[in-house]
Amino acid sequence: MTRPGGSRVTVLPAPGREPQAPPAADPSSLALGALEDSLGFLLRIAQLQAFERFYAAVAGHDLRAGAFTILWVIGLNPGVRQGVLAERLMIKRAHMAKLIRALELAGLVARTPSREDRRAVELRLTPAGRRHVELRAAAFFAPDSAPPTSLSAAETRTLIGLLRKLTGIGEEAP
Amino acid sequence: MTRPGGSRVTVLPAPGREPQAPPAADPSSLALGALEDSLGFLLRIAQLQAFERFYAAVAGHDLRAGAFTILWVIGLNPGVRQGVLAERLMIKRAHMAKLIRALELAGLVARTPSREDRRAVELRLTPAGRRHVELRAAAFFAPDSAPPTSLSAAETRTLIGLLRKLTGIGEEAP
DNA sequence: GCAAATTTGTCTACTTGGAAACAAATTCGC
DNA sequence: GCGAATTTGTTTCCAAGTAGACAAATTTGC
Numbered sequence: 001m002t003r004p005g006g007s008r009v010t011v012l013p014a015p016g017r018e019p020q021a022p023p024a025a026d027p028s029s030l031a032l033g034a035l036e037d038s039l040g041f042l043l044r045i046a047q048l049q050a051f052e053r054f055y056a057a058v059a060g061h062d063l064r065a066g067a068f069t070i071l072w073v074i075g076l077n078p079g080v081r082q083g084v085l086a087e088r089l090m091i092k093r094a095h096m097a098k099l100i101r102a103l104e105l106a107g108l109v110a111r112t113p114s115r116e117d118r119r120a121v122e123l124r125l126t127p128a129g130r131r132h133v134e135l136r137a138a139a140f141f142a143p144d145s146a147p148p149t150s151l152s153a154a155e156t157r158t159l160i161g162l163l164r165k166l167t168g169i170g171e172e173a174p
Numbered sequence: 175m176t177r178p179g180g181s182r183v184t185v186l187p188a189p190g191r192e193p194q195a196p197p198a199a200d201p202s203s204l205a206l207g208a209l210e211d212s213l214g215f216l217l218r219i220a221q222l223q224a225f226e227r228f229y230a231a232v233a234g235h236d237l238r239a240g241a242f243t244i245l246w247v248i249g250l251n252p253g254v255r256q257g258v259l260a261e262r263l264m265i266k267r268a269h270m271a272k273l274i275r276a277l278e279l280a281g282l283v284a285r286t287p288s289r290e291d292r293r294a295v296e297l298r299l300t301p302a303g304r305r306h307v308e309l310r311a312a313a314f315f316a317p318d319s320a321p322p323t324s325l326s327a328a329e330t331r332t333l334i335g336l337l338r339k340l341t342g343i344g345e346e347a348p
Numbered sequence: 349g350c351a352a353a354t355t356t357g358t359c360t361a362c363t364t365g366g367a368a369a370c371a372a373a374t375t376c377g378c
Numbered sequence: 379g380c381g382a383a384t385t386t387g388t389t390t391c392c393a394a395g396t397a398g399a400c401a402a403a404t405t406t407g408c
Binding site for chain 2: 026027028030031032033034035036037038039040041042043044045046047048049050051052054065069072073076077080084085087088089090137141143144147148150151155156158159160162163164165166167168169170
């Protein structure tokens with residue numbers, strides 16, 4: 001399982017002369033070198049694959065992952081402020097402003113100015129917003145109930161646990 | 175480590191009445207509910223955090239992750255075609271066309287029409303492109319040598335192994 | 349009390365990425 | 379052969395996301 005080069009993997013591509021092998025018409029047989037050990041690269045590919053699977057599974061449910069996530073978290077945290085939401089979901093504040101305005105225009109979210117801090121805005125689901133979330137929650141979380149085929153159930157649990165630890169998400173300061 | 179609800183985690187937010195708790199001004203104390211068990215959500219957050227760390231670490235090296243990755247893979251697979259590259263790196267072909275043109279204009283990549291298939295284009299690094307990659311490889315892969323602080327070295331290896339298995343990247347069909 | 353610094357959300361301009369339609373070349377059916 | 383379907387890369391247009399400046403409100407230093 002360990003790689004030929006150990007952990008010092010910054011092996012440069014063979015300088016100058018080319019491998020005489022044909023250009024490799026099959027994507028899965030491309031040489032990736034040290035990228036195969038790169039956490040950032042693997043996370044990127046894994047995330048894109050997961051989104052692809054997700055949108056393939058929920059096709060036609062008019063369900064956008066980002067919007068649903070925002071509504072879900074507002075539903076669990078009524079009165080949450082935009083900036084707090086943005087920081088936790090890793091969405092830039094400028095972008096969150098646009099997303100929230102769209103949700104407000106759609107009648108799913110209510111924005112009320114905070115009384116404690118008159119710069120801030122408190123977010124809540126409207127009744128329509130709550131209905132929207134309730135109707136789509138099962139479809140949204142369905143892919144998590146039937147996890148990827150390439151991992152066993154135990155491996156999936158391990159992976160989720162490690163990702164929680166890596167991101168600091170399921171288990172904050174005690 | 176198991177969650178209160180087991181694996182059937184589609185618990186809807188408390189309908190109607192609000193938690194009387196204050197709006198939670200601290201992002202890390204937001205309730206996320208079933209999102210904390212969602213592989214897609216965790217992968218998304220982990221990837222964004224990883225990119226943030228990456229760009230913080232290589233600040234000023236004029237190093238874009240996507241462009242470097244493309245150059246790196248071309249360097250390892252001279253003569254590779256655009257579509258193959260796009261599929262493996264999960265970049266849409268329309269986008270790849272733009273990226274490759276930019277790299278060609280920058281003098282880093284040479285595009286030569288394939289003799290076998292006159293629609294296709296073969297990609298190679300120019301000498302300048304090879305120099306570019308060699309100069310930046312150490313900085314690009316540095317974050318992988320000093321992995322995240324929240325995981326032990328063993329956990330990081332396990333995580334990388336699981337991600338390889340999930341994505342099918344380090345270990346193709348035997 | 350009050351000027352300076354910070355925070356909160358917003359705006360404009362820009363970059364990144366994708367969907368759909370397309371031309372050219374290739375492969376398939378027959 | 380030869381027309382139909384497919385593949386390859388490109389173009390155009392649009393959506394998603396970011397950067398940086400900004401006004402208003404708040405907090406901080408004194």
